[in-house]
Amino acid sequence: SAVISQKPSRDICQRGTSLTIQCQVDSQVTMMFWYRQQPGQSLTLIATANQGSEATYESGFVIDKFPISRPNLTFSTLTVSNMSPEDSSIYLCSTEVYTEAFFGQGTRLTVV
Amino acid sequence: AQRVTQPEKLLSVFKGAPVELKCNYSYSGSPELFWYVQYSRQRLQLLLRHISRESIKGFTADLNKGETSFHLKKPFAQEEDSAMYYCALSPNGANNLFFGTGTRLTVIP
Numbered sequence: 579s580a581v582i583s584q585k586p587s588r589d590i591c592q593r594g595t596s597l598t599i600q601c602q603v604d605s606q607v608t609m610m611f612w613y614r615q616q617p618g619q620s621l622t623l624i625a626t627a628n629q630g631s632e633a634t635y636e637s638g639f640v641i642d643k644f645p646i647s648r649p650n651l652t653f654s655t656l657t658v659s660n661m662s663p664e665d666s667s668i669y670l671c672s673t674e675v676y677t678e679a680f681f682g683q684g685t686r687l688t689v690v
Numbered sequence: 691a692q693r694v695t696q697p698e699k700l701l702s703v704f705k706g707a708p709v710e711l712k713c714n715y716s717y718s719g720s721p722e723l724f725w726y727v728q729y730s731r732q733r734l735q736l737l738l739r740h741i742s743r744e745s746i747k748g749f750t751a752d753l754n755k756g757e758t759s760f761h762l763k764k765p766f767a768q769e770e771d772s773a774m775y776y777c778a779l780s781p782n783g784a785n786n787l788f789f790g791t792g793t794r795l796t797v798i799p
Contacts, residue, residue: 609785620694621776621789670734672787677722677780679787681734 580605580675584682591661591689598657599685601671606651611672611679612644621670627654661689692717694779696790703767704798711762711793713751713777721779723753723760724787728774737762737775747771767797 581604591597601610612624624644625633633646647655658665666689671682693716703709715723725737738746740753740760751762760777777790 611785611787618791620791621787623786623788626785674785677739678736679724679726683733 579678580607580673580680582671582673582680582682584671584685586685587683588686589688591687593662593689595661596657596659597661597687598655599669599671600655601653601682603652603673605675607673607675608651609674610648610654611674612646612654612656613670613672615668615670615684617667624656624669658687661687663689665689692721692779692781692788694777694788694790696775696777696793698793699791700794700796702796702798705769706766709764709767709771709795709797711775711777711795713760713762713790715758715760715777715779717758717779717781719781721781723751724778724780725749725751725760725762726776726778726789728776730773734776767795769797769799771795772797 583602585600610627613621614624615621623636624639625635625646627633627646627648629648629651643659645657669685672679695714697712723740726734727737728734749762749764751760753760774792774794776792778787780787
């Protein structure tokens with residue numbers, strides 16, 4: 579299994595600013611994933627982050643808006659840049675161990 | 691393209707009654723299907739996966755390829771089953787999970 583500590587758990591931010599979300603895993607993992615859950619919507623994969631390489635973004639998501647770092651096998655960050663109210667969502671990080679996904683607690687972001 | 695549909699956003703049942711949470715999917719290949727659950731104030735966690743063919747907490751789910759469904763069932767609902775349930779599909783294991791919108795199950799005492 580894997581335990582992921584994600585922070586912050588929630589934040590209220592001004593439009594035009596950026597927020598960096600951090601995820602720390604209690605073991606070394608190859609892949610980490612970032613999801614977004616907009617109000618009333620399902621979880622949507624933003625990108626996959628492997629250590630030592632650039633993140634792979636899903637359709638509709640771009641690096642300039644959601645830059646991701648993966649400096650080692652236990653840590654990753656997602657930045658939500660130049661925020662607008664439409665970015666208000668829950669952001670989740672995840673990893674996989676033997677085909678089972680483990681999730682952080684989530685970050686509830688509100689942009690005002 | 692893949693798609694997971696959970697037609698019920700809310701489902702309420704009485705304690706001891708059977709419960710079925712519906713999930714339909716569309717995918718051209720042979721996906722892996724999962725049910726994830728989020729209890730109040732807890733993180734999202736795996737409940738069961740179709741390849742395991744196991745019963746977890748009394749829940750079972752059978753993959754019906756003909757109907758492209760993966761409904762979650764339990765014969766006798768318990769109050770502690772109240773939670774948000776997500777059906778998810780993966781083309782290749784747990785990577786790249788595609789989720790449905792979720793069903794909030796409330797078990798009435």
